[in-house]
Amino acid sequence: MSLAVKRQLVIVTGLSGAGKSSALHAFEDIGFQAIDNLPLTMLSQLLDEAISGDSDAPIAVGIDSRTLHFSPSKFEKALGTLRGRSDIHLHVLFMDASDDVLMKRFSETRRVHPLGEGRLLRAAIRQERDLMVPIRQHVDGLIDTSKRTGAETRRTILNRFTAHDEPNMVVTFMSFGFANGVPRDADMVLDVRFLRNPHYVPELKPKTGLCEEVASYVQADDGFEPFIEKTMGLVNFLLPRYRDEGKSYLTLAIGCTGGKHRSVTVVERIAGQMTLDGMTVNRYHREIAGDERR
Template sequence: MNTAPKRLVLVTGPSGAGRSTAINVLEDLGFETIDNLPLRLLPRLLQGSEWDHPLALGMDIRNRDFSTTALLDLIEELAGRSDIEVNILYLDAAPDVLLRRYSETRRTHPMAPAESPAIGIERELDLMAPIRDQADTLVETSDLNVHQLRDEIFRFFAPETGKILAVSLQSFSYKRGLPRGVDMVFDCRFLSNPYWVSQLRQKDGRDIAVATHVQADPLFKPFFDRVVDLARLLLPAYKAEGKSYLSIAFGCTGGQHRSVVIAESLAKALAEDGQQVSIRHRELKDRR
């Protein structure tokens, strides 16, 4: 008899953050999916016969009996069960991004049907904050299109990736603010800036000439070596804790040069260790 825990993913997050897309991707990955199941029916579902497939359930304010307390109590109850391996997948996005998405679709917000969507978004984010804090997997969708979100869900939940803790590296510009949903942030603005070299200004940190310039800074090697050592120290600890990902962001003034060089260099070092790594350069047009 198979005594392995049954896999359950609770998919949640604010309206407009991409929850429906995530559920569709999980269905493509072989999950049985149910959206907006009333919370009171979930215990009965989980007491049923053995599951043939992993299960993904959409949970948000549209559930008829949804409440923050009820969902938190449910999460606590599931965490104490040895027969279920539960993962809380939280899709998040910045308030201005959620507002733009609502404006583009001309939808009313479920928490402000007769008011501005901005009011509903503010109410919902406040309501969902305690659930966000309990998330096992947090996906920040503000800068993701549908295809990039699909890639993120595949990275975290595809069967072949489940054995390896995934690392997400990001470069960004401090002018646009800190990225959301990252575990660690490093400031690279102390390094020599290629922006002030006319031949390098229009290039980015993936260009070998830009990388060579940044790496020639005497502080680059000691800083980079310590970042690599820290990542290698934390990866086993995160994995032992049951985490599925580690997200590290590097910032510089414009997000074009120094932060990109560091992110690319760390990705190469960790990939050589056999680590699964993805990179996103927030300020560059052609992200990967």
């Protein structure tokens, strides 16, 4: 079977409370056949029936610790079998969030953790995280929802997978603040704290890198243009190599101290240039309020 007629299969896995159900709903919105909590023993049968059927829609399947007879070894074995099939294109997506965020979500919704069984909630979360460690080694992509709203998680999935069949990779440039932690779902991280900082200019401090005044101030640093040139060279060097390895999207996180001035300016500049070059590009400014994000 040729690559052109391979059926796309996304397995959505990860930690309970990290947004797997929301992810499956997002896949449904872009035309996937979405099935949650499918027993591993039924996966091959599902694929055979779907591929022999009338529909050619891609498939998204939720499989995690809730799944009947789930174990990391069985999951790894199933992935090995799937990757050996010539009629599907497999992508394993891992949904993650910090322990504190998961604690808060379970407490607010009063849901019982699947591995609770009388344990303290934090202990159940840690047990599931330990259980999923072997699986993390086999994933093709990760979305950390710790600092993402449900709408932002949905938009991330739509941006990544709607364009899956386009010639170019989908590249996401994310600004962030080191003060709030490094994004765990970034493929690459760059530090721009060497650039001049608008935080110390009273009239610029309350604004963001989306404002022309802040952008002009940051771009006036004599290190700005050389950094942009070298970063563009690095990205352009890496993209075809990632593509050759079967990667369909790349997330490059660019950080400064607070994540509102320098990193935002750099992301806007690089993403704008990549768009002009014909790439499929997304921008995500983690530390900026929702109404200011692009």
